[in-house]
Amino acid sequence: MYQSPSNDTLKQWLTDVKTIAVVGLSDKPDRTSYQIAETMQERGYRIIPVNPMLKSAVLGETPYASLEEVPDGVDMVNVFRRSEELHAVVESAVKSGAKCIWAQQGVYDEKAAELAVENGVEIVMDQCLAVAHSVLMGGKR
Structure with missing residues (x-):
């Protein structure tokens, strides 16, 4: 059964993470x-756009069709996909070497969480990254 990481753990993620693939x-x-x-970019994180539909830079960053295509790797994967697509994103995140996965509010899949944990990747689901950052970090890095 999925359990959200503690606030202390999430705060540590937000302190350690430098690059977020969205x-x-x-x-x-x-x-x-x-x-x-x-x-999150304004708060000092490097944002990497991941969306096969994007053909030009977003927020000043080159987009990639998949996590596996990101050349430098990422620390965190922030997921804005439907819950039924989370499992595939977790598979890609594991392959790409991401340290943690943050599934946005409304994105939840027990089996995807199990896959992440089985592969040593921490995951939080059904929470807004920016809101949590404001609450846990006061909007500061």
């Missing part, structure tokens, strides 16, 4: 994925 990032500024990625 799976499902939109290039439309009115979309939640764009707004949250932009907020």
Whole structure:
């Protein structure tokens, strides 16, 4: 049964993470994925867009079609996909060497969480990254 990491653990993630791959990032500024990625970028994180539909830079960063294509690897994978797609994202995150996965509010899949844990990758689900960052870190890095 999935259990969310403790606030202390999440705070540690937010302290240690430098690069966040945003799976499902939109290039439309009115979309939640764009707004949250932009907020995290403003807070000092490098954002890597991951979306096969993107053909040009988003938030000043080159987009990639998949996590496996990101050349430098990532620390965290932030997921803006439907719950039924989380398992495939976790598989890719494991292959890409991500340290942790943050599935946004409304994104939840027990089997995907099991897969992450079995492969030594920590996961939080059904929480907004930017909100948690504000609460746990006061909006500061």
